[in-house]
Amino acid sequence: MALSGVRVIELAGLAPAPFCGMILADFGAKVIRVDRTKVAMSLDTQGRGKRSVAINLKTSEGVTLLRKLCVQSDVILEPYRQGVMEKLGLGPEQLLKENPRLIYARLTGYGQSGSYATAAGHDINYIALSGLLSRLGRSGEKPYAPLNLIADFAGGGLSCALGIVLALLERTKSGKGQIIDASMVEGAAYVGSFAWKSRGIGMWDRPRGENMLDSGAPFxxxxxTADGKxxxxxxxxxxxxxxxxxxxxxxxxxxxxxxxxxxxxxxxxxxxxxxxxxxxxxxxxxxxxxxxxxxxVLSFDEVSSHPHHQERASFVKDPSGEKAPGRPRFLSRTPAEPCLASDPVIGEHTVQVLNEFGFHVSRHRPDADGRGRRG
CATH class of the missing domain: 3.30.1540.10 (formyl-coa transferase, domain 3)
Structure with missing residues (x-):
């Protein structure tokens, strides 16, 4: 696959970063999700193809362990607010010094600088600040957010994955890693470039909900329909x-x-x-x-049964029987091959992964604080 041999350390988070990690895993990257040690279950519903290592980053030993994993990896993906990684001693300055080839991907709502950099937020806040939310909704109604697709997944996870792939490509020329500052506000605005740049040709010059592509046009x-669909x-x-x-x-x-x-x-x-x-x-x-x-307009329950999707095998079934979108058909020779195994439980692969990285850890008592003997 296209990303075979690429090692990714993904710090556990919600929605955007897990999606980014899943994209990389689908195309062959070895994605290791770093979970907290005292969490009963993962909220990552996009753990397809990943392995889980539980590390206690509240201890110096755990921080040291993660640093050592990053030395042997190509990418670190972190979803925390600005400044959190620096407080842990895991900021890009330190990790890139230890591994100059590392791609340090930072996926946040507002980016690493600016007056909102440390503020909390969700998709609806990010698209509001991007300008796009003001254009979404029917005429005479308040703006509405279309699920959490625009900022979290299009402007966030997908854009960050693109940034990582571009950085990996550039590294083949320079031999150097770099920092990716993926802001979901800016990513959402960028995804909306068509709306921004089409205002001058009369496509978005009317109020919200009265233009051709925002429910204004009857066509x-x-x-x-007669049956309520x-x-x-x-x-x-x-x-x-x-x-x-x-x-x-x-x-x-x-x-x-x-x-x-x-x-x-x-x-x-x-x-x-x-x-x-x-x-x-x-x-x-x-x-x-x-x-x-x-x-x-197909429901989630109907979509995988549509003849077009069946012909292209667009949806896959996981071990629990649930169906989900399968591999995107981007590449002809090295297509994605989504893993159909169950998503990893927290810490499931701690021993296996640490041993692969050169640590000798007991299978009976995996030490997530980094005190295992290094080979």
Missing amino acids: YDTYE YMAVGAIEPQFYTQLLKGLELDTGALPPQMSATDWPELRRIFTESFASKTRAEWSRIFDGTDACVTP
Whole structure:
């Protein structure tokens, strides 16, 4: 796989950093999650392909042990607030001095500098500060956050993984590691570059919820069907819009012009009535195989059974029987190969990993404070 041979030390955290680590593991990196020693269970639901080592970083021995692991690793991924790692004696200045090739990835909400650097926050706070939240929501309603996808996962975990891969690529030229300051606020704003840079061409010049791609246009929205389910419509281009009207059995000549924003409420009323006349399954049969850009809104329980996903094996089943997104098909020769084993429990691989790193640790009493004998 593309990242085979890359060793990653991931300090346990929530959501963004675990996602970043899972991406690296899916593509072959050996990701070691460093858990706390006095936690009953892990909250990392994205532990796929990782191993767990429990280390007590509140002791000097534990800190020393982690430093020694980093000397033999390629990447350290840490999700703490600004200054926490420095207080532990594990800041980038010290670790890069001991291992100049180390990629030190810092994934935080607000970044390592600025007046908010030490502040607490969550996805909704980060997208609020990025400017994107002000654009999300229907007309006349308050802004709403679309799950915690934009900052935590797109602007956070995914962007940080990209930064790590870029740093590893650059290291092949310079031989040196570097620090990654991954701010979820800035990452979210960067993901929203299209919205920022499209304002000048009339795509986002109207109030929230009144533009083409934010539920303002009736041909880019969702509609309830006769059975209480939904269809998604994205018929923007004229040729696709024509296919939409054909499937709905609507007469183009009897309708207002597609791009007349003042007529959008009337068009939406007509589309709403039309979609409510048939079930989702009936509409799917009508629009499948056309270029109308109309698709069923699938639930988590339904999505893996869709023929398209089955043909591409897009979803995998873990040992507990739960289904989840599988490997992303980015690469032809070295694709991702998600591990289907159970996610690691805290400290499950402490002895195994420490022995691999040259420590001789008893299998009967794994010493997570670093007092095991070094080979």
